[in-house]
Amino acid sequence: MAKTTKLSLIGLVFLLALFPLFQPPIHSLSFLFLVFLYIILAESWNLIGGFGGYLSFGHVAFFGIGTYTSALLFQKLGLSPFVGAFPAGMMAAAVAAVIGYPCLRLRGPYFAVVTLCFAFIMDLIVKNWWFLGGSEGIHLKLVEMEIRLSRSIFYEIYLGLAAVTVIFVRWVEHSKMGLGLSAIREDEEVAQTLCIPTARLKLQAFVLSAFFPGVAGGLYAYYISYVHPDVVFDISVSILIVLMALFGGGTSWAGPLVGAALLSIINELLSTYIKPEIARMIYGAMFVAVILFMPDGIVAFVKRKRGYA
């Protein structure tokens, strides 16, 4: 990565970290919090989706699993969600390992549909199982804190987690695993002839891609304090993650970051100033436009314009 890019990114993170000190409107803290969340989700998704070429349309399920795991740990065992976030991530990873094994044998659209089904089923199971709170959800009675302080704390935590996720994904991209995943994405049979253990590598990527959403979910339980399946197993989030990563560009670490940030900002602007239905129409039209004119994502498009072959 060019020195200037590296420096400006570090600078950006630094500025973002200082942002809450300027007493900005609380709404902006909440908004950026969501942007960080989507960055975490889209970046980790990219491990299996963009790098590996297996588009999981059910990834929100891992976020939900994380949220519920940490909420239940708090409810039943009194474990603070800050501590519970790690087991939450492990739980999501474990589930990913179990369902990934059979699901990753499917290709392309079939994998997409089966992961979508998985997310739906998780949502429905949680809604209908009394142990998990059913459609009532779980209320977490937490420490009383002034709202600006609590928002700021979560803001910083998520900023940190987003930065960690981005760094990790970038590291994978340039690692042996990254090269192997690219080969799988380009041509899985050829990858096999290159001695790449495709099944194992795919599963590893899938499990890793589930871990971060799980951790983020674990912390989210504390943030919203009322955990409900409609919120944390929202299918449209699942689909949005895919679109954000592909919008930015799936083959590099920068794509999901750019995609998540841009789309969140655009969405926010649109819904603030325009009627929601029209805003969503523009949103939909944007996807059509991007697929037509920048099919490899924005980052690749910009790189090409700048002259990198």
Place this chain on the structure above:
Amino acid sequence: MLKGTGITKRFGGLVALASVDFEVAQGSIVGLIGPNGSGKTTLFNLISGFLKPEEGQIFFQGEAITRLKPYEIATLGIARTFQIVRPLKEMTALENVAAGVLYGRKKGDIAEAKREALELLRFTGLDSKKEVRAGLLKLADRKRLEVTRALAIGPKLLLLDEVFAGLNQREIDEAIELIFRIRKEMGITIFMIEHVMKAIMRTCDRILALHFGTKVADGPPLEVAHSPKVIEAYLGTAYAEDRNVERLLR
């Protein structure tokens, strides 16, 4: 080195290969010929693990590999190219080869893998194109890349599927040179499917001929070229041009 016994492969009602026995001796260059649809690529797919035979067994260096997964077979030392080249398009030539080096020669370090990949690209004459995206290479270079990639995993046996197709005479001569060098300098055994008769006559120590899934000839090039069954299989096709075999071998 490579041996197959009683290989039978069926696709629904169609019998692609019927009880074929074959053997490839270590250090040799063996050719596999036959008209379209005679089962040549199917045999390669069986050897490399992408298909499983209904009957028969395949042995590599004494070990049965019939039921192994493709990547396991590759790890044992069998590399292959594909009839229609399959470059990893969005990756550079160097990355294509480096992937093979990394996983095939069990390296952990990408920088080291890239260095070895560069060496291989030099060997096959592609080093000047190392940073070019594989999808942008011209056909002859794609074929070279396909072979370089196969070499990357450090194989003992190389399966070449119609490498000469689509090449002009000069490119074919260069390719034959490369094949000889691979055998001589890397000690790799070669099993190759070909349609270009002149080339295969020049290159191979032994030739196997298939027709409708059965083996119809197996021996040195001259013997196979004169075999009535082989001539019958190729009635009217390109072989008609290559009637005078002595001239070919000069």
Place this chain on the structure above:
Amino acid sequence: MWNLVVILQSALSGLLLGGVFALLGVGFSLSWGVMKVINISHAAFGILAAYIAYWGLTLYGWDPMLSLLVSIPLLFFSGLVLHRFLIQKVTRAREIVVASMILTFGLAIVLENAMLFAWAPDERLITTAYSSRALFLGEVILKVSNLIGFGLSMAGIGGIYFFLYHTHTGKAVRATWQDPEGAALQGIPLNRVSMIAFGLAIASAGAGGVAMAYMYSFNPPAHNHWLIFLFLVVIVGGVGSVIGTAVAGLMIGLITGLSGAFLPFQWINVFLFGLLMVILLIKPEGLFRK
């Protein structure tokens, strides 16, 4: 609970619903199998046709079947235009299927919200003069409107079948699906054939939408709900197979109806999604692949 009448009732109404699934599924399958386009907006077009039928009835007193005279050509033409100007641009992308999914997803969002904006999220129901009439088979009640919906679906499937097997263009479509290169070598204009097939698929979605509207209420977001069933039907029946998808549609309808008799309401969907997952994991080519 093991009341025979209840079971029969559920099975039959499920079967009638299955007819609609079959028609919608066949169009969806055609699009996916022949043109390699997973048309996420398929069901949304169905809803559009349902609205045309609704407004035709409410504003002008047209019978919903008459509205088809408007919606079918309109949707067919839309399909032609969409294919020519959007989808053909995408078939050159690296992964057609993925790109088409995202493209049609954007399209579905545009369509859904355009309808929301124009007509609000209220649930609409088509009630004609004969809507309350019913046929009685013993104690089993079959609503006339459901029967009409079923009949319309069967007619639609019949139409598609006729097109594919007894018209020149239809045969060209089948040839293109089975062997695109061979078809091109035969001189079949691939783009034009795909365009027409896509137009047909969208038009059939319209017929399916009207058929569905005879049976259930609808609003713009309803297409998301239908889409799940479409995937289920097409994957069970086998992508691109007309007969397989049609049979699968009837089966899924039957299963949906029957599960309504045995399972608590909330668990029906779990059962269906679970079924889809299981089928995908065991036999993704579908149960009826030729």
